[in-house]
Amino acid sequence: MARLFYGLIDQTREFLHAAETPAPSVGQFLRKEVRRHAAGWTEDEDSKQLRLAILNAFLNVECCVSGTHSMDLVALAPFGEYTVLPGLDCTFSGGYQGLTNHMMASLPKDVMIFNKPVKTIHWNGSFQESAFPGETFPVLVECEDGGRFPAHHVIVTVPLGFLKEHWDTFFEPPLPTEKAEAIRKIGFGTNNKIFLEFEEPFWEPDCQFIQLVWEDTSPLEDVTPVLQDSWFRKLIGFLVLPAFESVHVLCGFIAGLESEFMETLSDEEVLLSLTHVLRRATGNPQLPAPKSVLRSRWHSAPYTRGSYSYVAVGSTGDDVDLLAQPLPADGAGAQLQVLFAGEATHRTFYSTTHGALLSGWREADRLISLWDPQGQPRRPRL
Template sequence: MSPPSGVKVVVIGAGLAGLSAASTLVKAGFQHIQILEAMGRPGGRVHTTRPFGQDIIELGANWIHGQEGNPLFLLAQEQDLLLKENSSAKTMCLPGSITSKDYFFEESGRQLTMDEVEKVCTLFSKLTSKAFDSELQPKHSTQSLGGYLDEEFSQSPLALSVAGQRLFEWCKRSECTDEASSSLYEVSAVQLGHYVALEGGFFNSLGPGGYQALADTLLDSVPPGALLCDRPVDSIHWALDEEIHTHPVSVQCQGGQSFKADHVIVSVPLGFLKVKAAAMFEPALPTSKTSAIRNLGFGIVDKIYLRFENRFWPDDCAGIQLLWDAGPEDEKVYKQSQSDNGAWRDTWYKKICGFDTVARHPNVLCGWITGREAEHMESLDEKIVGEVCVRLLRSFTGWSVPEPAQVLMSKWGSEPFVRGSYTYPPPGVDAVREHTALAAPLPQPCDARYSQAKPLQVLFAGEATHINFYTTTHGAYMTGIREAQRLINLYADRINVKVKM
């Protein structure tokens, strides 16, 4: 049976979470769905562009994280959106998954042998796997991921060599890209065990439409006019007196436009909630939610694309990785650097792990940078960033590196409606409790003030609300379906009650 025809649902945010929620509700028979997107385009942290010609560049989401049990992979497969041919290019070098096509250089210009690289990267992969597989010893339960890795690596013979130390620091910087953190000292070691990695690895296997094709597939399921872009939401008033108001929720947008609803699904990024949540909800969010918003980490991952007129790197090179001379950084040194009056800004570029080749773009390299250094980079002119990157490539490799024809940077930290990239669990935080609290709908059953109010007035979706699949696109997608299913079940139960009566 279909839900009552007068039920109005407003979805805030047109990322994968919001679009999957709207699509699921429409397919279930909900007739009044309105999607409000603050930016001028749908997709959220999916941002597929074509700045260098017909082929895509992903400024946002890049991979399908695993295949087995991944609903986004299955959707892409069903819709024929996967890449038809294999590509030798890659868009990031992951610790433990490096190939013989990765060139590792020290500051002196020495290129490391693959034997040197593989030994350290393999050890790093084994150590991080223990954290993700919940195999850490009790003594590591309160440690940061960086602290745990430092302690374990120091016991290895590989730590005795300078090259080994430099490679290990490269692995840590690269892992920051996975965690969206300034440092692994900001990430809990033991809490990573709640993350579930789906079988199949990281795949940049989407076809010519990129990630946007997946978002468009979901958008095709909703009626024309259901999506309104350039509609930033100022406030959400819920638990309105139903004797006075036809609907218990009112959404106010910048510019004065308002929308009445029975239910609102909030699918905005955690970074946005960190900045706006305190003033956005009336009544205010319960303490459990404000604590979750405050306690969960939300970091920045940015990309730097360099397009050259001609390829200058060898044909068998898929990545140019940079190893700095500076010795190992421990947790104490990192924390001191946080209060050094910003001296790290002068060396922000040292956070760039390297430059990788890009699928379908033979003359393009992509650099990755995270955390506070990424935030600082966003304040710089693209020309300056390009000059710094070229200087790094020249000094490390000794090759003749031309000036780039184009430089393109993502700026997720300064995007006002996102404020970062994705979620991570900081040390000392009960991530399961916080993800669960963030996902809980309002009004909460335990709150006696709203015991007579309509249930499920404000629901929450997005990767930060998933216990096991935070950081991922499939996590975001699944949470949208989860919240839509709450509403489907609500009205199915009510219909069943009426039928029995």
């Protein structure tokens, strides 16, 4: 079933430059192909159902990878434009804070300001501040606490989820219609992690991943579950984290509306549900409950409102490029004022940290070229 599913995923990437596609979404294409393959299965009904359940589990994994509730929301034609960066994943010592700390180490002290939520970015103006007598600025950043920062340029790196919620009030004057439409069309979903800590591991020493398959599920059935009763069935399983001293941790992944519902529950409710799931999966009703739980809540976080972007049905990579374009739109005749970076602005590496990093380098190079036309970009453009 893994060979079948990922073979079909490979096929979805072949429609990038096709004149037309057999379905508007990745999910619809996969269902159509699974139905075609299933028609040739000759086993008994229980075996067929198990095959479908396994395929449904793989579909849930793909929802986590794409950061979407359903692959029916992910556009088929541009799906092949996403590029996997070669090489191994990198785990930063001390978490992602280690990366930003390293960047900040090369900056003068006190140039970074934190805990200053921005209310409005005023652009295309002529602003003056008493701290800069005689100087005029095209941009003014207004903070929620009343603070004001005049600027020649601003690079906006807020998550797409924040832009979707605040695009109409975050910019003054409002965004051009085509950029606002790109924000609306590009997909942005939720993928959360749930960490469970155990006194002792119940898994084998060489176990790396515990995948969950619910035998009564199928990618061919369109059901709308009651989240209260079944949110945990969207959980794809648990990654076994490397043991550290006497700490034993599983990391679960869950995407979509079920993931957002999970955020509304208490730690005790999550612990109780997942203890039940693990006891059922292992067949051990006496399996000790985890000693603690820690989880992300990307959708509830007011400055993210989700995890990362995907190219949704009705959008294309052109919308990603449109979101990345600086303002004013006629940048050739006007000084660059508002620039955009972040994972959702990288056409082939969207949804990733390296996409976010490269987009920041892109905008830095754009400004370097503006102020030093003879200067050469210092980094490779990917």
